[in-house]
Amino acid sequence: MKAVLHPYQETAAGWLRERPEAALLLDMGLGKTLIALTALVDLATVGEDVWPALVIAPLMTARHVWPAEVAKWDHTRHLRASLVLGSASEREAALRRPAEIYVVNRENxxxxxxxxxxxxxxxTVIVDELSSFKNRQAKRWKALRRVRPMIRRVWGLTGTPAPNGLMDLWAQMHLVDRGERLGRYIGPYRERYFSPGRRSGHVVYDWAPKPGAEDAIFRAIGDVALSMRAKDELELPGRVDNVVEVEMPPAAMAEYRRFERDQATELLGEEVTAASAAALANKLLQWADGAVYDDGGEAQEVHRAKLDALAGIIEEAQGQPVLVFYAFRHDLDRLRAAYPASKALGAHSGDLVERWNRGEVPLLLAHPQQAGHGLNLQDGGHIAVWFGLTWSLEAYLQANARLDRQGQKETTIVHHLVAKGTVDERVMDVLAGKRTLQDAMMDALRGGERGE
Known part of the structure; x- marks a missing residue:
């Protein structure tokens, strides 16, 4: 197929060609893969030494998106792509295979x-979803930093560069320019652009940007970071967000309240940490979804209110395909039990993505971390349901963009199943930007705004 690039894609590809160090901050669905491949081919055509190139991507994107894109376009299909995935022996065999592009998942x-x-x-190293390298303590970040001086060309691609705040940018940009613009160390970056937020003694729980910090940071990286937004570059059919309020049965709601109160009382007797707040908040999310893990690791169903609400949405869809995002393993198990014909997206889903896009999968179940990056699902449907909510704004934005992206022909409808009076409501506040993640999780220790 001949690739006819949009003007913004031509601009972005030209911009990459001119920069051995670059961060391409494009909204989900703007075609970052095609842009990067085009820039590589263009450079190779004029004699630039870009091969072999390494692409680092989330597993599903590495397995399905990059090889499909290489094979799809007339100007890239001559390239050989080797997938460095699977077992150690499979990865070794892939590295021995002659190729221009090697694709590895970020875990390896x-x-x-x-x-x-x-x-x-x-x-050349292309980091697809650069934001997955935002943690400077992660092994993958430290490993890539060690070899960074030996890499001639580094391009970072992401649609969500700072989902949890501007602090996330430092580690990402350090891999791009080795600390030239935001500093070689996180300490000076923090001191220059942020002020301590909530703290306990010497422990700072969060950092607030100083006035003007956002503009100053983006000015500092402006020569190597290009940002484009879908709403400015494309005419999409649009998206409708719908909150479906779910009433838990009175007995289940009473148990939820008791559990929330007892756990908060127990934890507040100890030092309140982000980890303890997160543990309680996620346990409450399980309750809201309808099942909790007992001490033996077995899931115990406590209500079916969300399953009933989902049934209503599926009925209203009148046979149109529905994509359902779940949060916990017991969510998946219960969804599969309720809908035996459903298909679940996983690391080894084979041709499931293609089958969905051909309209052969009426109900697709996906965890946002598995379907949150790079996958093109817009041809298979336009209805999504959040059965289990996520605290992660990045995962939320990325997952929704699987349907709400270039090529979508219908208005995307995103339903959120929100259990009334539960932590679900606090999660929606986080996703709407009304609270920080840290604030909402700490609220879970205090019974939220009810002051319980």
């Missing part, structure tokens, strides 16, 4: 850097 970055060490062979 440390393995790859340990394997090559100072003999690092990849002249």
């Amino acid at each position: 970055v440390q393995w790859l850097t340990d394997r090559y060490g100072p003999r690092w062979p990849f002249r």
